[in-house]
Amino acid sequence: MSGFRTLLYKEVLRFWKVAIQTIAAPVVTALLYLLIFAHVLEGRVEINNVRYTAFLVPGLIMMSVLQNAFANSSSSLIGAKMTGSIIFVLLPPISYGEFFLAYVGAAVLRGAMVGLGLLAVTVWFAPLQFVAPWWILVFLLIGGGIMGALGMIAGIWADKFDQLSAFQNFLIMPLTMLSGVFYSIHSLPPFWQKISHLNPFFYLIDGLRYGFFGVSDVSPFLSLAVSTAFLLMVSVVILLLLRKGYKLRY
Amino acid sequence: MRAAVSIEQVTKRFGSVQALDGVSLQIGEGEFFGLLGPNGAGKTTLISCLAGLARPDSGQVSVMGFDVQNDYREARRQLGVVPQELVFDPFFTVRETLRIQSGYFGIRRNDDWIDEILENLDLTAKADTNMRRLSGGMKRRVLVAQALVHKPSVIVLDEPTAGVDVELRQGLWQFVQRLNDEGHTVILTTHYLEEAEALCGRIAMLKQGRVVALDSTRNLLDRFSVHKLGLRVEAADKLPEAITRRGSLSEGYLNFMLGSMNEVEPLLTAVRESGCPIRDMRLSTTDLEDVFIEVMNGQDVEREAR
Ligand SMILES: Nc1ncnc2c1ncn2[C@@H]1O[C@H](COP(=O)(O)OP(=O)(O)OP(=O)(O)O)[C@@H](O)[C@H]1O
Numbered sequence: 144m145s146g147f148r149t150l151l152y153k154e155v156l157r158f159w160k161v162a163i164q165t166i167a168a169p170v171v172t173a174l175l176y177l178l179i180f181a182h183v184l185e186g187r188v189e190i191n192n193v194r195y196t197a198f199l200v201p202g203l204i205m206m207s208v209l210q211n212a213f214a215n216s217s218s219s220l221i222g223a224k225m226t227g228s229i230i231f232v233l234l235p236p237i238s239y240g241e242f243f244l245a246y247v248g249a250a251v252l253r254g255a256m257v258g259l260g261l262l263a264v265t266v267w268f269a270p271l272q273f274v275a276p277w278w279i280l281v282f283l284l285i286g287g288g289i290m291g292a293l294g295m296i297a298g299i300w301a302d303k304f305d306q307l308s309a310f311q312n313f314l315i316m317p318l319t320m321l322s323g324v325f326y327s328i329h330s331l332p333p334f335w336q337k338i339s340h341l342n343p344f345f346y347l348i349d350g351l352r353y354g355f356f357g358v359s360d361v362s363p364f365l366s367l368a369v370s371t372a373f374l375l376m377v378s379v380v381i382l383l384l385l386r387k388g389y390k391l392r393y
Numbered sequence: 394m395r396a397a398v399s400i401e402q403v404t405k406r407f408g409s410v411q412a413l414d415g416v417s418l419q420i421g422e423g424e425f426f427g428l429l430g431p432n433g434a435g436k437t438t439l440i441s442c443l444a445g446l447a448r449p450d451s452g453q454v455s456v457m458g459f460d461v462q463n464d465y466r467e468a469r470r471q472l473g474v475v476p477q478e479l480v481f482d483p484f485f486t487v488r489e490t491l492r493i494q495s496g497y498f499g500i501r502r503n504d505d506w507i508d509e510i511l512e513n514l515d516l517t518a519k520a521d522t523n524m525r526r527l528s529g530g531m532k533r534r535v536l537v538a539q540a541l542v543h544k545p546s547v548i549v550l551d552e553p554t555a556g557v558d559v560e561l562r563q564g565l566w567q568f569v570q571r572l573n574d575e576g577h578t579v580i581l582t583t584h585y586l587e588e589a590e591a592l593c594g595r596i597a598m599l600k601q602g603r604v605v606a607l608d609s610t611r612n613l614l615d616r617f618s619v620h621k622l623g624l625r626v627e628a629a630d631k632l633p634e635a636i637t638r639r640g641s642l643s644e645g646y647l648n649f650m651l652g653s654m655n656e657v658e659p660l661l662t663a664v665r666e667s668g669c670p671i672r673d674m675r676l677s678t679t680d681l682e683d684v685f686i687e688v689m690n691g692q693d694v695e696r697e698a699r
């Protein structure tokens with residue numbers, strides 16, 4: 144497993160060396176969202192008896208975790224593919240399972256760092272509770288894992304950066320934005336509520352909210368089951384691709 | 394001699410291009426083996442099959458007895474490849490790059506060996522420089538260093554001297570030669586045929602994915618052995634036709650292609666007897682380049698069965 148350890152270390156070092164860009168910047172962006180939305184809507188909206196600013200925090204945290212976990216594995220892989228330096232990890236005796244764990248591990252770690260970083264900043268702005276901290280942790284990790292794996296799929300599939308951003312803009316962004324980051328889906332018409340229930344990211348955000356407030360749109364156990372199933376699904380897909388050597392070994 | 398690398402009936406197709414067309418090669422442990430061929434002959438593709446970067450459509454490849462697909466972990470541990478393309482990871486310094494590469498092979502504390510490699514490749518002063526800031530030749534040296542971190546039994550160098558200055562080329566060959574003396578098998582591709590002639594004990598020539606020559610360097614040279622004798626003679630027009638017919642005139646020299654040295658003396662005698670004094674004379678022998686050109690022009694000189 145030492146090939147795995149080094150690959151994980153390398154992937155972590157890769158983003159850590161530019162932490163301003165990979166961790167600080169997303170925290171600042173999310174914080175700006177929070178300040179602006181809170182300024183506009185605070186006092187006017189209250190959801191499930193939670194003040195809007197507080198309600199917004201878990202959504203923003205999950206959104207940042209998802210985006211950064213995805214960005215980490217996808218940009219690392221497509222970058223290595225385009226420069227050709229991917230060869231350095233293809234030549235050594237690293238199994239595809241180790242490969243998977245290392246890239247997803249680094250993505251989860253970056254996601255968690257951004258998420259916790261954001262939390263550390265927002266506690267000063269929003270009246271937060273931490274009703275069920277374990278749920279918070281679990282959903283942060285699963286969210287990071289899902290997006291780390293999806294990022295691997297996208298990074299391996301895409302040949303150019305614009306294909307990657309298409310994946311990001313037309314799939315990831317809409318799914319995140321429409322998953323209830325900024326609103327409770329109970330405020331939606333019934334039809335859109337049903338649609339939202341098909342969005343796996345909805346369960347991540349809803350589960351995370353449960354961790355903070357102890358209330359949520361659906362049961363945290365349902366959220367856990369759906370997100371875990373989704374994590375397993377994307378993991379199986381990427382593992383199959385890796386085993387085949389899809390676009391990596393020809 | 395145990396086979397360090399065994400390649401059997403390997404084929405690989407890219408669309409309409411048959412990059413490898415039934416290549417078989419056995420390379421013994423401790424050999425310094427040359428893989429030559431024009432651009433697009435399939436050298437890099439063959440190396441990629443060896444390294445597990447490409448999967449052959451058919452055929453078997455093994456390194457030190459380990460199948461590169463089924464026993465890939467062991468096979469890759471035994472193999473160090475210097476890729477042809479100049480690639481690097483811009484996030485790290487030279488030392489970080491080499492430490493990480495060691496780690497991929499499961500080697501944790503490798504600094505002594507890393508220092509030795511750096512020293513031998515004249516990179517010590519650049520150890521803590523970011524890869525981005527190295528010149529092209531230096532990046533190539535790092536690629537060589539990366540291939541050696543795990544002391545592989547088989548070292549494959551895919552055109553390692555492209556863009557490398559003379560001094561380092563000497564240094565690199567000394568180092569590789571030393572590793573070869575210590576028992577490492579070396580496989581080299583290069584377009585500098587003098588390099589191959591000087592270093593390789595045995596050579597395979599590839600053309601359009603097929604092995605068209607495979608023999609020891611000595612035998613290859615001997616097989617095409619022609620001696621080129623150039624004579625500058627006074628009053629060349631007085632030479633009998635029997636002699637001029639055998640040679641060709643260029644730049645004031647009458648050039649003869651001779652099959653062996655035994656033909657030299659009778660020819661000189663004949664010239665002298667015709668009353669034309671010899672003013673200058675030059676004799677040259679075949680080099681690998683002549684052999685290469687002959688082979689690529691169609692002559693199959695494979696000794697071992699394909
Ligand atoms: N990934 C690929 N996709 C499509 N065709 C390829 C690929 N790699 C190689 N080829 C083709 O296979 C043939 C052999 O290429 P290869 O790179 O093995 O040649 P080479 O002997 O290494 O040449 P050079 O001396 O230029 O490095 C060429 O016709 C090349 O265009």
Ligand SMILES: [Mg+2]
Nearest residue numbers: 436437438477
């Ligand atoms: Mg090549």
